[in-house]
Amino acid sequence: MNGFHNPIPSRHFPKDTPPSLSDFKILCSKTTQSKEYPLASSIQSNIPIYTLPPFSSLPPSQISALQDEWHQILLSGPGVFVTKATLPKPTITLTNTIYTSIIASELATAKGDHFSSAGNNSRIWNSFSKHALADPPSFIAYYSSPWLSAISSAWLGPAYRITAQVNLVRPGGAAQVGHRDYHLGFQTAEATAAYPKVTQIATQLLTLQGAVAHSDMPLASGPTRFLPFSQMFEAGYVAYRMPEFQEFFQESFVSVPLEMGDGVWFNPALFHAAGENTTTDVERCANLLQVSSAFGRTMESVDAVPLVEKCWGRLVEMFKEEGWSAEVEALVRALGDGYSFPTNLDRRPPQPGGMAPESEQDVLRRGLRDGLDVKGVLRELETMREESKA
Ligand SMILES: [Fe+2]
Structure with missing residues (x-):
């Protein structure tokens, strides 16, 4: 490598030159200009x-x-x-x-x-x-x-x-x-x-x-x-x-x-x-x-199951009163994980067309649509979790 000059710039910030x-x-x-916003x-x-x-x-x-x-x-x-x-x-x-x-x-x-x-x-x-x-x-x-x-x-x-x-x-x-x-x-x-x-x-x-x-x-x-x-x-x-x-x-x-x-x-x-x-x-x-973001990792872990157990009854009531209101949707997004991965693709293969399998939020939405009670929705979440394990 003697005398080798690499034309590719370093992928890192330089160690010898401090930021300006x-x-x-x-x-x-x-x-900040008010006309911009x-x-x-x-x-x-x-x-x-x-x-x-x-x-x-x-x-x-x-x-x-x-x-x-x-x-x-x-x-x-x-x-x-x-x-x-x-x-x-x-x-x-x-x-x-x-x-x-x-x-x-x-x-x-x-x-x-x-x-x-x-x-x-x-x-x-x-x-x-x-x-x-x-x-x-x-x-x-x-x-x-x-x-x-x-x-x-x-x-x-x-x-x-x-x-x-x-x-x-x-x-x-x-x-x-x-x-x-x-x-x-x-x-x-x-x-x-x-x-x-x-x-x-x-x-x-x-x-x-x-x-x-x-x-x-x-x-x-x-x-x-x-x-x-x-x-x-x-x-x-x-x-x-x-x-x-x-x-x-x-x-x-x-x-x-x-x-x-x-x-x-x-x-x-x-x-x-x-x-x-x-x-x-x-x-x-x-x-x-x-x-x-779904594409990042959170700093703290949140387990949706006990939260859904506590909140499902009221969420079902809200859904009956309001349908797919912005409040129902916001609560579904807060309770469940919105992303389907990581999962176990042997047990949960991609849907037709290569689409992602259900996420926790999808399960909650399905539970509301199908009128599942709290036991039913928890069973669905637990099944999904079990099948997602490596
Ligand atoms: Fe801070």
């Missing part, structure tokens, strides 16, 4: 803010137009947007009482989280499943929200999986350092560097990060800090830990106050960090939604 801070500064100096109600600190009308008041074409804007924002715009009054306050208030009891029951074994020691923060990991098991009615009211479904599918397509964690930050709670999120935000710099450039860039298409405000969040309580447009920096997963990039984040981040029930949605590659809670009286609480 000046390029990053230029990228992040853009301004005509359906937004306002732009605050470069972040488009949307006031959502009742879902059923909009024809599908207008919902699709909103989804186009959101997709564009996440991909090649500021990378973050806010939806006002996304979930009704009574639903949030009821859900908060469930969270409070879950936190109390877990307190004895609290170990803190990856950004803060136990005390200032409370976390509920997998709040999604715990909520469903603790109180199906408020879980159903929450996750049948057609807006959650429309926002998730705008970025990920229809077969997403919702996971959620609650984060409660008390007065005095410290800020996080600027970072990017799952997938590569949970790997070391060395592990990240081993992935090809395009793989690093592509991971942002596999997750939508969101937070639903479960308390009012005035600026002093430290709502999430964002660096708009930073998701487009290709070497961002290499750069975000470097001191000069951290410093620029500290100088340049923006945040907007939120009210209980608002949602904030962002590309996982956007530089961001939770703020410091400098109030004496606000317990800042968010349900952090991490919604995964």
Whole structure:
């Protein structure tokens, strides 16, 4: 190989040349123009803010137009947007009482989280499943929200999986350092560097990060800090830990106050960090939604079977009253896995024409159509799961 000159460029980001801070500064100096996002109600600190009308008041074409804007924002715009009054306050208030009891029951074994020691923060990991098991009615009211479904599918397509964690930050709670999120935000710099450039860039298409405000969040309580447009920096997963990039984040981040029930949605590659809670009286609480593409792997596992067991009776009632309403469809998408693979093709061969075998969501839809009771639908899900094993 002596003297061999390979004309093919490296698939990796170079180890000997650090990412360019000046390029990053230029990228992040853009301004969000209101004419680019005509359906937004306002732009605050470069972040488009949307006031959502009742879902059923909009024809599908207008919902699709909103989804186009959101997709564009996440991909090649500021990378973050806010939806006002996304979930009704009574639903949030009821859900908060469930969270409070879950936190109390877990307190004895609290170990803190990856950004803060136990005390200032409370976390509920997998709040999604715990909520469903603790109180199906408020879980159903929450996750049948057609807006959650429309926002998730705008970025990920229809077969997403919702996971959620609650984060409660008390007065005095410290800020996080600027970072990017799952997938590569949970790997070391060395592990990240081993992935090809395009793989690093592509991971942002596999997750939508969101937070639903479960308390009012005035600026002093430290709502999430964002660096708009930073998701487009290709070497961002290499750069975000470097001191000069951290410093620029500290100088340049923006945040907007939120009210209980608002949602904030962002590309996982956007530089961001939770703020410091400098109030004496606000317990800042968010349900952090991490919604995964069918083509990605979730961070937490969600077992659909016990959730369907708890929610099936009410879902059947909703279906009888509403038919295939947006709420029924949103709940089906929240409960079941929308993707048919991995599976066992000996036992579950492709359908005619090479089409995928049924997914969990398909089973739920069939169960509703055929009027299956809870035992019947659970039997179908268990059979599918058994036949999918290697
Ligand atoms: Fe984060």
